[in-house]
Amino acid sequence: MNAKLDSSVTTRPVTRQTFDDVIVPTYAPAAMVPVRASGLDLWDQNGKQYLDFTSGIAVASLGHCNPILVDALTKQANTLWHLGNGYTNEPVLRLALALTEATFADRAFFCNSGAEANEAALKLARKHAHTKFGEHKSRIVSCLSSFHGRTLFTVSVGGQAKYTEGFEPLPPAINHIEYNNIEAARAAITDDVCAVIVEPVQGEGGVVPGNKEFLQELRNLCDKTGAVLIFDEVQCGMGRTGHLFAYQGYGVTPDVLTSAKALGNGYPIGAMLTTEELAKTLNVGSHGTTYGGNPLAATVALTVLDIINQPAFLARVKEASVKLVAMLEGLCKDYPEILSFVRGSGLLQGVVVADAWKGKSKDIQKAAEAQGLMMLIAGTDVVRFAPALIVTDAQIDEAGRKLRAALDGLKAAA
Template identity: 55%
Template sequence: MNTTHPDRSVFDQVMVPNYAPVQVIPVKGRGSRVWDQQDKEYVDLAGGIAVNALGHCHPELVAALKEQADQLWHLSNVYTNEPALRLAQQICDLTFAERVFFANSGGEANEAALKLARRHAWNKAGEAKHEILSTYGSFHGRTLFTVTAGGQEKYTEGFRPAPGGISHVPYNDIAALEAAFSDKVCGFIVEPVQGEGGVRPADKEYLEAARRLCDKHDALLIFDEVQTGVGRSGKLYSYMTYGVVPDVLTTAKSLGGGFPVAAMLTTAKIAESLAFGTHGSTYGGNPLACAVASKVLEIISQPAVLEGVNSRHEQIRQGLDAINARHNIFTEIRGQGLLIGAELTEAWHGKAKDFMAAAMEEGVMILVAGPNVLRLAPSLIIPDADIAEAMLRLERAVAKVVAA
């Protein structure tokens, strides 16, 4: 085995087979370009699944990480640290939040949010008020609690019995949400834009109804902004686009620009329910992660960066429209900011991965959101020239699949 430059076959020898990575192994990234072991170049429209918000190896993020690496790597949560305090203060200054809990991933942040909803209701009304509502098609993480809250049956298969007290309603269906609510509900968790569920934005009226129902029944409104947060939607957080303020918000992915970090945001009053000893995370608030995330927030919160997200959305949308005019493969192009989904026509249902594979062959990295939707989530600062080149390569990939 070549341990200096291991090839794809090593994965099958040493890794648990819960993933099925492509044969290509990327080894270097700069901006929105990536190179593999054979030095082939790719334009990255995947962004590590909406993670690399400032591209690969952004010099200011690299500098922040190196500076912190020379000072302090880790402390137990017996102590706090300066980078965590700075980051928490930034988040509170930029959002509705008054209190922050740090974790390592979106799944952990959602786990904390769901536990908070239960604990908060328990403190106020006892164990009877414990029911959690979620939506079909949602994705909230891979822990047993969050995967059960997620509205996709395939992710709980083989892992039952699953946690109880969780039920689901159709996304964007106000009547169904009203029918499901009762005074036993402690929280409603929802993505402002369903990511894994097909890049489906919520209707403004739907989120307004959710806010109204949570207030009526004294339940917490939880926005899962793991995928939409930190500029991805064209606002710092998607709730700002809708003008609907949640009680709890979860954020990860873009927050670290590629470094693992997540956060749960809430108000001071609600945060009191997670009193000393009720929840924790060994690595949550790690100085390295928080130093990088602080720089990410500093850059992305600038108005010029957020405005650029919307102009890049239009450039990509125009490129996809042009591809569709030639090949007629999309029924709808939707999303917010630089989280874009292109739904395939019925003739191409189930073939999303074929287009993703062909795109890789042509030198452009894209994603899927289920079997019928192509998903794009590039760097928020991807250069216009890289978008133009990516659209050319994607068009060649689509033509190849259509002609096959």
């Protein structure tokens, strides 16, 4: 029956309760419902203003409703939306050229998310190994506390059991080692390994930067065994560390790099970047996605890349990082009973909670939100900060004041 859509459907009142009524309960969102945002400022249904230091989990790195991106998207929306992969389009070709020129890569594959980018990377590694060495070379090595996506394959590769419980049987031939443990890497990466996947900076696992020596040894071991080295830069890439991609700051070059999140500043897009040799493994029909590299997403991503990949912009990220770390370290000094120490890279920083607050990072997040500061957690023992890369010194100071008020309230209630 083709009934005309009732106009009230698009304008009917909805609240946070509506989520509990009609959405599959895979999330537990905050009580407030955001309705409008600009830059790092956000307003909820009640008109309350917040300072957003989450950027949508390191996504809106150029701020909400960035006017340059809005203009680019609007122009493309009035030009060409979608074609399907039987055709290519100009925006995606320009984006592929720009990404390969800016990185080690020769080829790009576009999809819709970080999980899809990692899925493509892992499938590429398996197929390459089977083609070149035989099916015995199929084992994948990842790190404990890692996060690589929510498909059954990528969630199995991620090293957090809480995300795989109940979904068994899981894909086989996947092993996990301790992050930054060189000896564990040497023991695990042998001739039957087809891929090693690692986040240069672990995000969901607690905001833990990789040691250069560890990442370099992974490179050495992959060279020795013929395994493919995959860097998952979905969260730490696109300027977040003060380099376009984190690998460039480490001086360790992977065979495959995955990107998403900030690549589209909130418009869904993912990318897998790789070398000419590896790209040959995936021939016509061996992999694909309906929406990957559509003109809308590619246009936004190309504009994002053009803004971020400038020396002055990246230098400012490093400058803002110093300011943010100093603010957070000051809070650790003044509230040692709640906050312990700071770790991270660039504008992706985590604060490990003190022993008395183990398991209570969510409580700190909620207290900050009550003061008008939006921030993240990374597990139960770390609060995480990922402000837009355009954050000002004044906004960092404001975040510090709001967080200080939140900590004062927690101390008083303890």
